[in-house]
Amino acid sequence: MAAAPAAAPAVDRTVLRVDGLSVGTRHTGLLHDVSFQICRGERVGLIGESGSGKSLTALAVMGLLPEGLAATGDVRLSARTPATRNLLDLPERDLARLRGDGLSMVFQEPMTALNPTMRVGDQVAEVMLIHRTQPSRGAVRRRVVELLEQVDLPDPAHLARSYPHELSGGQRQRVVLAIALANDPALLICDEPTTALDVTVQATVLDLVVRGVEERDAAMLFITHDLGVVATVCERVLVMYGGRIVEAGPVQDVFGDPRHRYTQGLVAASDLTGAEGRRERAALPTIPGSVPPAGRFPDGCVFRTRCTHADEVCRTQPPWVPRGEHPAGETAYGHACVHPAGGYGDE
Amino acid sequence: MSETPSVELRNVTRDFRRRRTSLTSPAPVVRAVDDVSLTVARGERIGIVGESGSGKSTLLRLICGLDRPTSGEVYVEGRPVHDQPPWRLGWLRATLQLVFQDPMSSLDPRMRVRDIVAEPLVAQGRRSGNRERVVELLERVGLSAEAADRYPHQFSGGQRQRISVARALAPDPDILVADEPVSALDVSVRAQVLNLIDEVVEGFDLTLVFVSHDLSVVRHVCDRVAVMRRGQLVEVAPTEQLFAAPEHPYTRSLLAAVPDLQQALAGRTAEDLAAGVARRER
Numbered sequence: 001m002a003a004a005p006a007a008a009p010a011v012d013r014t015v016l017r018v019d020g021l022s023v024g025t026r027h028t029g030l031l032h033d034v035s036f037q038i039c040r041g042e043r044v045g046l047i048g049e050s051g052s053g054k055s056l057t058a059l060a061v062m063g064l065l066p067e068g069l070a071a072t073g074d075v076r077l078s079a080r081t082p083a084t085r086n087l088l089d090l091p092e093r094d095l096a097r098l099r100g101d102g103l104s105m106v107f108q109e110p111m112t113a114l115n116p117t118m119r120v121g122d123q124v125a126e127v128m129l130i131h132r133t134q135p136s137r138g139a140v141r142r143r144v145v146e147l148l149e150q151v152d153l154p155d156p157a158h159l160a161r162s163y164p165h166e167l168s169g170g171q172r173q174r175v176v177l178a179i180a181l182a183n184d185p186a187l188l189i190c191d192e193p194t195t196a197l198d199v200t201v202q203a204t205v206l207d208l209v210v211r212g213v214e215e216r217d218a219a220m221l222f223i224t225h226d227l228g229v230v231a232t233v234c235e236r237v238l239v240m241y242g243g244r245i246v247e248a249g250p251v252q253d254v255f256g257d258p259r260h261r262y263t264q265g266l267v268a269a270s271d272l273t274g275a276e277g278r279r280e281r282a283a284l285p286t287i288p289g290s291v292p293p294a295g296r297f298p299d300g301c302v303f304r305t306r307c308t309h310a311d312e313v314c315r316t317q318p319p320w321v322p323r324g325e326h327p328a329g330e331t332a333y334g335h336a337c338v339h340p341a342g343g344y345g346d347e
Numbered sequence: 348m349s350e351t352p353s354v355e356l357r358n359v360t361r362d363f364r365r366r367r368t369s370l371t372s373p374a375p376v377v378r379a380v381d382d383v384s385l386t387v388a389r390g391e392r393i394g395i396v397g398e399s400g401s402g403k404s405t406l407l408r409l410i411c412g413l414d415r416p417t418s419g420e421v422y423v424e425g426r427p428v429h430d431q432p433p434w435r436l437g438w439l440r441a442t443l444q445l446v447f448q449d450p451m452s453s454l455d456p457r458m459r460v461r462d463i464v465a466e467p468l469v470a471q472g473r474r475s476g477n478r479e480r481v482v483e484l485l486e487r488v489g490l491s492a493e494a495a496d497r498y499p500h501q502f503s504g505g506q507r508q509r510i511s512v513a514r515a516l517a518p519d520p521d522i523l524v525a526d527e528p529v530s531a532l533d534v535s536v537r538a539q540v541l542n543l544i545d546e547v548v549e550g551f552d553l554t555l556v557f558v559s560h561d562l563s564v565v566r567h568v569c570d571r572v573a574v575m576r577r578g579q580l581v582e583v584a585p586t587e588q589l590f591a592a593p594e595h596p597y598t599r600s601l602l603a604a605v606p607d608l609q610q611a612l613a614g615r616t617a618e619d620l621a622a623g624v625a626r627r628e629r
Contacts, residue, residue, distance in 0.1 A: 049533040050504075169399070198398035198560060200624045203604040207621030225533055231611030232620060256612050269538040270608055272563045283542045284567060287535035290503040 121160025242302030394565030397575030450507030
């Protein structure tokens, strides 16, 4: 679980290093100066409401930004090879070699991620054949069954011959996970992988994701809007709003004792139990207003139009305040808020 | 109970025929709702919880008169719904109103909010005074009067769900049926919409039937929860009791599977979640 990060590693265990990543169209900025690192074996959550830029961050790292969006900054991945090149400058051909090999992704909707006209076994095999990670076709076939077994699918040899529509939502997502893990990636990005699933199915899929990543000692970036899921799966979390990381740190600290007013609001709004359930008839805590459309976020602090603590000072971009030492650097533990919450019995 | 219950289901069963798989054998039958009996008292807030495929949406359609049961009886406000043709159910549309899951697909993108909210009134044959009523309703759900002239796409998900609630309140119903009203929303907005539903149910003295796959959402809004699985009601209990001491193993596994923030912070891992489900599923 959220074990304390290992003492200063002798070798550089950083898998992904994102530095000053900005994404935007020609007129509108969508991501601003996003910086973070993920080390080997580390599970990092990225949370925020829809429209806050979570998925865009993942797509920028994968080099899958839709046309018309340009990324600037520095994204380095040390997978098979050390991180010498900026992913944002790589030509598509080199990126394609990376995707599905050193770097892979699980998407939200397993029905659209899978090819409906191909047997699922062939789809798992495809990723190994393309990257030539197995010595022979026979080895690939054996590995497919093994992978499907690893994600707890019943009768994998038989199931490999079925088509996606014959499987349930949970089974499909397991297949997608098997594909993502087939080449033992150094970094796995999960974009809301369990949002479309039932809670009991979600529980088993989350368990498989964590096990798969742990077995490979891979790094994981887990995107979701469900705080409970992040707290269950990740040890560290990045909170995003308006295309900026507004708070980051170990899950325990960020959710247990949030500093940024946005995180505080999210944590409060996630708690539906209240003190004594509904008997109280007390209204649930909420964050006033809603996420503005892209490009309409205020300058200065992005959250200030919805924040009850905002004042004149918030009109200027608040500086990043480190909250403590963290092996993954200064951006891994801190917040960007001039009127931070918590710590001193403050409400 | 001397008073007529708002909704009463008596041994309701709904079968669906699947496509035939062979020429010689009859088509296989799926029993979506299996002998369900449930009584919802006036002013009660009941939650119907189940996973996908549990039959909760079919049950909802039966209550709303959008589908007819294969056998069994459905009564709303003491009047039969199960054996009536749609043209005899006009009264039901005035008594019982719906809020759907996806506010984008349940609001006509080509209609102004004014017309969307007034539509149930027009359908009831009410022509005059609608303008004032719409403004009153919009203000009741926390939107400004100017919202009336705009189109659904100009609103955020939470605001659209407010429009849906305003439309549902328009004919002054006695029963509000909400089908996963917050499942498509973000956490912060989810709380806003739940508060709104809470408020209108209280303010208009409504009976609430709230369908959700998420137990934690139901917990805040409902007095009583019915858990459905494979077409059957496996447990019906007052909310507090269901959460404190769930009786049916399926209810326990549902509760165990929810990734709760506080429990996770206390050290519950994904493995524990999955183990809870697996153990109780047997």
